[in-house]
Amino acid sequence: QVQLVESGGGVVQPGKSLRLSCAASGFSFDTYAMHWVRQAPGKGLEWVALISFDGGYKKFADSVKGRFTISRDNSKNTLFLQLNSLTRDDTGIYYCARDRRAITVANYWFDPWGQGTLVTVSS
């Protein structure tokens, strides 16, 4: 079945870096755009970044622009999110989610989602 499994979360000090991974299975990973969405403790959902099917198009939320990078390895069916210069506001659960198409254009949705990986930024 279609499955996304995140990993790489943990406790990290402010200013440090972390790399998250999302392993995909059960579908043709290289034909879908992918997203990262995060959720601060007790808060709502915040879209973070997207990457097109081939990695040629990437976009970021203003809150992470210049600090986070998104990439993918289609040969390994894996999505990545590199988190740099972390602050306490970056604490939360990070979910990867699949787009409905190869690129993100109007009328898209996120389905399915992974189970999430927790990032805690604390000294």
Added chain:
Amino acid sequence: DIQMTQSPSSLSASVGDRVTITCRASQSVSTYLNWYQQKPGTAPKLLIYDASILQTGVPSRFSGSGSGTDFTLTITSLQPEDFATYYCQQSYSDLPERTFGQGTKVEIK
């Protein structure tokens, strides 16, 4: 940016109740509006896409309606497993910045 506002932020209801959640967009999003359900400790799950189309496997007690700026999610007969937080999400703009509403928590009365 298109702003999404859900109401209410939370509600208390009993099993068997009819529940309606509203989502309003700051400008027209056509029918490019999706609904997600998130139970505590789990990932969000797509319920409805394109304003009114039920995702495969979603019970028929869930329904969505609306177009333009005003949308509703209705649960006709609330079941114990429906107590969760519900989010709307617009997909009219290609960039998903601030794409989600703030969420509506449905609690047991």
